[in-house]
Amino acid sequence: MGIIVQKFGGTSVGSVEKIHHVANRVILEKEKGNDVIVVVSAMGKTTDELVRLAGEMTSRPEKREMDMLLTTGEQMSMSLLAMALQNRGYKSTSLTGWQAGIRTEAVFSNARITEVKTNRVESLLNEGRVIVVAGFQGMDENGEITTLGRGGSDTTAVALAAAINAERCDIYTDVDGVYSTDPRYVTGARKLNGISYDEMLELANLGAGVLHPRAVEFAKNYGIKLTVRSSMEETEGTLIEEDAPMEEHLVVRGVAFDKDIVRMTVVGLENELTGFPAVFSILAENHIDVDIIIQSKLDTGKVNLSFSIKESSLDETLQILGRHKDEIGYQEIEHETNLSKVSIVGSGMVSNPGVAAQMFSVLAKHEIQVKMVSTSEIKVSVVVDSNEMIKAANAIHESFGLNRSAVEA
Amino acid sequence: MGIIVQKFGGTSVGSVEKIHHVANRVILEKEKGNDVIVVVSAMGKTTDELVRLAGEMTSRPEKREMDMLLTTGEQMSMSLLAMALQNRGYKSTSLTGWQAGIRTEAVFSNARITEVKTNRVESLLNEGRVIVVAGFQGMDENGEITTLGRGGSDTTAVALAAAINAERCDIYTDVDGVYSTDPRYVTGARKLNGISYDEMLELANLGAGVLHPRAVEFAKNYGIKLTVRSSMEETEGTLIEEDAPMEEHLVVRGVAFDKDIVRMTVVGLENELTGFPAVFSILAENHIDVDIIIQSKLDTGKVNLSFSIKESSLDETLQILGRHKDEIGYQEIEHETNLSKVSIVGSGMVSNPGVAAQMFSVLAKHEIQVKMVSTSEIKVSVVVDSNEMIKAANAIHESFGLNRSAVEA
Structure with missing residues (x-):
């Protein structure tokens, strides 16, 4: 039994019902005897709503303040998920990016992770707790809250998986895997069972949008097996690995x-x-x-x-x-x-x-x-x-x- | 010219327009040549909405997770106010409770402030910035986010004023001062020009609700002149001092x-x-x-x-x-x-x-x-x-x- 990192995107935690549903998914993995770390994005339209509010304050918000504002979205969803897990009788603790040890370079809105300090996460896992971590965010060396840019929650998940030597990192999303092309525009598109890091990296960089390129890069560098799978359906998903x-x-x-x-x-x-x-x-x-x-x-x-x-x-x-x-x-x-x-x-x-x-x-x-x-x-x-x-x-x-x-x- | 701490409650920052209005108030004080620290509560009904969400997760949310959830409210309003100030051409930086050096005992939902580390606030003030601080929240010695309980933003404001040796602490609220009794229920109620700390302390403890008792206690202990005044009208308010x-x-x-x-x-x-x-x-x-x-x-x-x-x-x-x-x-x-x-x-x-x-x-x-x-x-x-x-x-x-x-x- 190892450590599994699960990541749920904004659509997967988009409502009260969906958060309860995510709790079920987490419990399923926990009940297999695994230690589970869950990384969450902000609920559905929260980020858009925050961006809209910022736009009503000023036409050119400073990136630092945008990061300050946007990071509240994940902090909300992580605490709600921890509550849903506690409601089902599971010990759970939510952690902001900085509390989970995510350290980044001193750049706002698009920072890279420089280090993951795992001591706190490890000691909480040792207590049998499910850890829920706010995706997309970290802290720089000056104690400033930073964000990782678009799709940053994927990166948070994989970086945590790498740092804690997780067995697998499962990216739950609103599609059931990686497709040969975007099925919304190409009728013959089909789900791939497997794909290599390098191919995924090119696809991610090319805007396939399922996975953030940095997340794939991290996974490749540390040999973390990634899966992309549906948060709604019980299907296999796509496995991303070296060969x-x-x-x-x-x-x-x-x-x-x-x-x-x-x-x-x-x-x-x-x-x-x-x-x-x-x-x-x-x-x-x-x-x-x-x-x-x-x-x-x-x-x-x-x-x-x-x-x-x-x-x-x-x-x-x-x-x-x-x-x-x-x-x-x-x-x-x-x-x-x-x-x-x-x-x-x-x-x-x-x-x-x-x-x-x-x-x-x-x-x-x-x-x-x-x-x-x-x-x-x-x-x-x-x-x-x-x-x-x-x-x-x-x-x-x-x-x-x-x-x-x-x-x- | 000294340092003025201003505190704006939830009603005062309840909408985009109101936050712009608060920015005007802040600028008025800044233009007098003062250094200004602003403490804000969560926007209007945000806290209620978050409490409602928590209630849909579990009937008995753990206090730690509630604090995690609720503190997002102030983080939102502080960054929005900083943006509104930047929009008017003023240098401004928002700080969470922990970033502003608010240290508390290790208690959730009702922690007392144990220390205020002012170095970061001071160095930002020295750069001529308006500091916007999230009220109601702090961090304990374990790096946990805590809240100060009901009315805690008042306490944040006064504690900061005391620690930084501010000239005055102005509590802006939706009433224009402290009244002889609650005007909603007693027709003859009238606004007081002045009141002593001790009297205010009794009134606050007795549920008068305008000011949090701990805030008054802090003000008394450090001899901070407090005023309670309207965020909407330009009136004198009530001065709270020793005699x-x-x-x-x-x-x-x-x-x-x-x-x-x-x-x-x-x-x-x-x-x-x-x-x-x-x-x-x-x-x-x-x-x-x-x-x-x-x-x-x-x-x-x-x-x-x-x-x-x-x-x-x-x-x-x-x-x-x-x-x-x-x-x-x-x-x-x-x-x-x-x-x-x-x-x-x-x-x-x-x-x-x-x-x-x-x-x-x-x-x-x-x-x-x-x-x-x-x-x-x-x-x-x-x-x-x-x-x-x-x-x-x-x-x-x-x-x-x-x-x-x-x-x-």
Whole structure:
């Protein structure tokens, strides 16, 4: 019997009834003789409601105060779940992020976990208690409350699992597993029984949305077996581990897509040598995530530098680049919005050349223009017009034989 | 120019508009050149809503988890107020109880402040920031989040004022000051310009409800000038200090009343010597507040011991006394509910014998039966049937010349 970490997202704890239901799930695992640590997100729409309130205070709330405000959401749901467990006769203690020993870097709204001090959690587990931990939050070295950014509760769960050497980390969510693609948009999408960390990492990074990339990274680094499963149904879910067997005849595991991409172009960069590092270190300092990067040399000897960011970072990125114009040395900044990224992922690609070619020919057949490309050993991503994202995803998903009917046949 | 501590209660921060209004109040004080620390309660009905949620989890939530849940209320309002101040261009930082250095004893739901570590607040004040602190909460030596009990935000404000050597502590509330009695029930009630700590302490303890007794105690011990004033109107309020001048011809400052009193009687106490301390130490250990105490000797040599408690403590008191029956040694426990306490308070009483006599004769004239009596140098309290509480308060208030018309004449 080991330690199991369970994570329940906002939808799973979205109402009084659902919290009681989660308590049942927790008890099921506890009754198997396991020690259980539960990580919870804020109840359903709580976070949205808090964001709305903040918006009525000021149009640009400071990140520190936003973190202060938002972390109340998880503190609420964790104490309610602990009460529901106590109501069923189980000893339970809820802990905020800082009480559970989650230490982060000194960054608001998007901090990384630097350390997990497990002594308190361990001693409470030794008392036979079910520990309920607030996801998404931690404390920095100055005693400031920080948050881990979107999907941060997954990261909390996996970091705790790693630190406490848990047997497994179960991510309960409103879907029953990881799919070959998003079933809301692609009809043939099917649930995967298994997937490797690396593939999941690409899918998570590519916006599949089921799991936070940092959580997968943590799991990979510490070899924590992750499952993604439904909080509502008693089904198997998807197991994420180092070497997930590939189904026959397939080289691609899944197709992901992500809208609200912006292509930024730094036009007429004066000095390639100093300009490149300048742009990306300034963006990194400001915690702006850059994805695909492309450069093109002009006849003048100057260079254009293009990169993709999330649309939500657009305003900030424009401001930052504007502020550092002299330092970077460029003529102007252009940007194109209304773009999306579509990607194929699969560890089988390495040994199967021609996968990218197949992808491009499918897109060409459907007359979809490719605006940016990026590849890794296990993925190919293209940026297309947002209006063509769904069409592209469907065509690619079918072309690589991922459709439910194709596999079952 | 000194440090001013301002405290705003739940009604004062009850909506987005009201929080903006509070921000104005804070800025007014800041613009006078003062350093300002603001202590806030949870927004309006937040606490009630959280209590309701807890009730849907379990009928008997553990106090620790209740504290965990309820403290989110102040954390919300403090961050929202800090945002409202930032929106107006003022540097502001919100702090939870533990971040503001509020240390308490290791008791849930009703902890006392043991220490205030001011270093963080001081260094933030030195940066010219307005500090917004979550009232009602603190942290014990084990890193547990605790709450200070009803009205605890007042205590937070005064404790901070004392620790930081503030010039004044302003308690903003939905009434415009301390009244000679509760104006909702007694027509002639009038606002007092001043009142002494001791009188206020008796009034607060007697349920006048404007200020938490512990807050007044703290203010008295550290000589902090307190004002109680309206958060909505620009009026003077009531100043609470050591020696508040008495208005002419008056010996009584105010009349307080408090319903939901229960008279408990320990019938047939076997051993007076050991039984008395046993009863009260057991109740104290369980943090049950006992008010009036009366004993009566029976012919058998045994003793009946009566004492009054709040009705909310009745169930717990019955259980505790039942559990310790052998240890205390008694025949049975009786209790009478539906009782209320009516009290007169005034420092003038000491030098004016006959005050109690006047009170009893007024009650007799109105045929109100007195069930328990208790006196101190500056107060006389009687316990009466709850149905007669308002009648008694009105009669006494008028009899001691406290009515508005009487004083103005």
